[in-house]
Amino acid sequence: MQRISYPKKEQWASLSQRPIVEQAHLLQIVDQIFSEVKTHGDTAIHKYTKKYDKVELDSFIVGAAELKIAEKMLTKELQAAIKLAKKNIEKFHLAQQDKNLMIETSKGVMCWRESRAIENVGIYIPGGTAPLFSTVLMLGVPAVIAGCKEIVLCTPPDRKGTIHPAILYTAHLLGIQRVVAVGGIQAIAAMTYGTATIPKVDKLFGPGNQFVTAAKQRAFKNGVAIDMPAGPSEVLIIADDTAIPAYVAADLLSQAEHGVDSQVVVLSTSEKMLNDVDKAIKEQIRLLPRQTIAAAALKNSLSIVFHSIEECIEFSNYYAPEHLILAIDDYHSFTHLVQHAGSVFLGHYSCESAGDYASGPNHTLPTNGFARSYSGVSLDSFIKKLTFQELSKTGLQEIGPSIELMAEAEQLFAHKNAVSIRLKNIK
Numbered sequence: 255m256q257r258i259s260y261p262k263k264e265q266w267a268s269l270s271q272r273p274i275v276e277q278a279h280l281l282q283i284v285d286q287i288f289s290e291v292k293t294h295g296d297t298a299i300h301k302y303t304k305k306y307d308k309v310e311l312d313s314f315i316v317g318a319a320e321l322k323i324a325e326k327m328l329t330k331e332l333q334a335a336i337k338l339a340k341k342n343i344e345k346f347h348l349a350q351q352d353k354n355l356m357i358e359t360s361k362g363v364m365c366w367r368e369s370r371a372i373e374n375v376g377i378y379i380p381g382g383t384a385p386l387f388s389t390v391l392m393l394g395v396p397a398v399i400a401g402c403k404e405i406v407l408c409t410p411p412d413r414k415g416t417i418h419p420a421i422l423y424t425a426h427l428l429g430i431q432r433v434v435a436v437g438g439i440q441a442i443a444a445m446t447y448g449t450a451t452i453p454k455v456d457k458l459f460g461p462g463n464q465f466v467t468a469a470k471q472r473a474f475k476n477g478v479a480i481d482m483p484a485g486p487s488e489v490l491i492i493a494d495d496t497a498i499p500a501y502v503a504a505d506l507l508s509q510a511e512h513g514v515d516s517q518v519v520v521l522s523t524s525e526k527m528l529n530d531v532d533k534a535i536k537e538q539i540r541l542l543p544r545q546t547i548a549a550a551a552l553k554n555s556l557s558i559v560f561h562s563i564e565e566c567i568e569f570s571n572y573y574a575p576e577h578l579i580l581a582i583d584d585y586h587s588f589t590h591l592v593q594h595a596g597s598v599f600l601g602h603y604s605c606e607s608a609g610d611y612a613s614g615p616n617h618t619l620p621t622n623g624f625a626r627s628y629s630g631v632s633l634d635s636f637i638k639k640l641t642f643q644e645l646s647k648t649g650l651q652e653i654g655p656s657i658e659l660m661a662e663a664e665q666l667f668a669h670k671n672a673v674s675i676r677l678k679n680i681k
Contacts, residue, residue, distance in 0.1 A: 255520070255535075255557040257528065270573045272485065272622050273515045273554045277468070284439055284468045288476075291443035296450050302440040309415045314451055316417060316433040324422035336424055339388070339612035343395045346614030350633040351399070362649025369637045371401040372479075374453060376445035377430075378460030378470075379409040381437055384512070385418035386461070392616050393459045393631065394428040400636035405430050406445060406453055410437020442469035446478050457481070459631065461618060464515065481631055485622040486515040489606055490575035490595075492566045493522045493531070497581040498602055502527075503534035505579055505606050506555070507548050514550035519573065521558050521566040528557045567591045574625040577606050596625045647680050 261269060290298035296314075304310050325333070356366040377393045380386050390407065397405050407430050409421055417435055425433050434452055436444060448454030457479040458470055463486075470480045489509040493502050506518040522528050535552070539545050560566045567588060570578055574594035582588065585600045592598055596619030597609050610617045618631035645653075654673045661669035 255518075255532065255552050255555045257557045257559075259525070259559040260561065261558060266569060266572050269556060269558070269569075270623065272488070272517055280464060280468050281472075284465065284472050287439045288443045288446070288469070288472055291440060291449070292447045295447075296452075299436055299440050299444055299449060299452070302438070303411070303436060306438055306440075307410050308413045309411055311411065311415050311435060314434050314436050316422065316435055318431070321422050321426040321431075321433065324419035324426065327419035328423050332420065333423070335612070336387070336391070336420070336427065339391055340395060340424075340427065342612055342614040343391050343616075344399070347396045347399050347616075347633045360649060360652045362646040362652055364644045364649075365641065367639050367641050369400075370640055371403065372457050372636055372638060373403040374406070374455045374457075375402045375404070375636060376406045376408065376442075376455035376458045376460075378437075378441060378445075378458065378462055378466060379407060379421055380460075380462055380466075381410040381412065381418060381421070385409075385421055387418065387420035387424045388611050389460060389618065390421055390424040390428065390430075392618050394425065394430055396616070396631065396633045397459075397636050398428055398430075400633055402636055404432065404453060404455075406432050406434060406455055408434045408436050408441035408445060408452070410441070411435040439465050439469040442466060442473055446473040446476050454478075457636075459618065459635070461487075463513065481618060481635055482620045482628045483622070483624050484618075484620060486517065487512040487577075488517045488519070488575055488621055489577040489579065490519040490521065490570050490573055491579040491581055492563065492570060493520060493524075493527055494563060494582040495524050495527060496583040496602070497522075497527060499527065499530035499534045500538070501602060501605070502531045502581055503538050505581075506531070506552075507535060507538055507542065508605070508607055508610075509577070510548040510551035510555065511542060511544040512547075512551070514547055515554070516551040518551065518555045519558070519575070520556070521560055521569060523560060523562060523566070525559055528559060532557070563588060564591065570595065574620075574623045576619045576621040576625065577609070579604070579606060594626045596620050596630050650676055651680060 354366055354368050356364055359365050375397055379389050407425055409417055411417055444452040445455045458473055459481040467485050474480050487509050491502055509516055509518050539548055542548055571593045576596040578595035579599040581602055597615055599606055609615055616631040620628035654677050657673045658670045
């Protein structure tokens with residue numbers, strides 16, 4: 255990790271830069287695949303599944319029998335762990351349900367808002383080197399609670415044409431019936447346009463690599479909503495003298511192992527703490543199966559000394575991390591200063607892995623600085639809000655004259671007339 259001591263604010267912009275991937279070639283690939291999927295549908299899906307996943311499939315659709323069989327391939331202990339996580343995630347997201355509240359804004363003018371589920375949603379679950387069945391929970395649970403009519407789950411097959419059984423088990427546990435063995439750009443394109451076997455969706459959810467992220471942005475341009483603009487995973491940790499270096503190192507490595515383009519940052523007021531964290535990283539990384547990936551990510555990562563915890567938080571707000579860990583003693587005295595972060599973890603025992611799996615809040619979060627303007631996925635992500643308004647005769651008489659004056663001032667006389675004709679009739 256690169257060590258910086260007491261950087262000036264003029265340096266913060268450059269320090270907050272994430273690893274940059276060359277976009278022109280990437281977007282060219284996305285455009286090519288989208289164009290072919292739009293024109294040729296499943297034929298293009300077969301072509302790119304063979305090219306990128308190295309497998310030819312007779313059918314992309316995972317049958318109900320295969321979903322059920324997956325249960326037998328998992329240990330009882332893992333099944334119990336998934337069910338515990340499901341319970342906590344459900345509890346947290348059920349608490350987000352709103353009650354309809356009717357407001358009388360003026361006499362005879364009643365207004366309220368009601369929730370409606372987004373009918374058709376697409377969930378993308380990365381497979382590859384890390385089959386993220388936890389993301390099935392994080393996206394599937396709120397989709398089911400919201401009442402989405404159709405949930406399409408796309409995930410890449412392995413070279414045998416199969417999907418990790420934990421992904422299938424979790425989908426079956428949630429009642430997700432349409433599981434599709436397609437990944438990458440072609441999966442996003444299929445859910446954007448629809449094919450003979452893969453339905454078009456109204457909104458896309460889920461993490462992915464740079465190609466999937468670029469594909470989701472292309473889908474958005476084609477009229478399909480997305481959960482948020484996102485990129486590689488990241489964590490920022492603020493550690494004071496009470497932090498435990500081994501814990502801090504473990505949290506940094508937990509994010510670094512996601513991918514070579516992940517970024518991890520640790521801030522402290524103590525040079526000694528950062529040195530001890532470096533030592534702990536060297537000890538722990540040797541034991542990781544994904545040490546090569548983690549080591550590559552660490553090359554893009556930062557270790558910074560600041561004068562105070564307040565200054566650390568100020569830099570964190572500038573950086574706007576996906577995950578923020580306050581590994582400090584008196585964290586409750588500082589939480590009000592946090593403005594920009596996807597999800598915040600407090601104290602020495604709130605490891606980021608808890609949020610990734612089982613504590614309850616969603617782990618699908620804004621990255622690349624988008625925490626400044628986006629929230630993480632929640633129940634609201636799967637819902638639209640419809641407003642209703644009901645005016646009685648009294649209500650129109652109460653606000654009608656003001657509407658007439660405003661419409662006339664904007665020179666929108668048909669607007670004015672829609673009120674005037676009713677007021678004359680009432681009189």
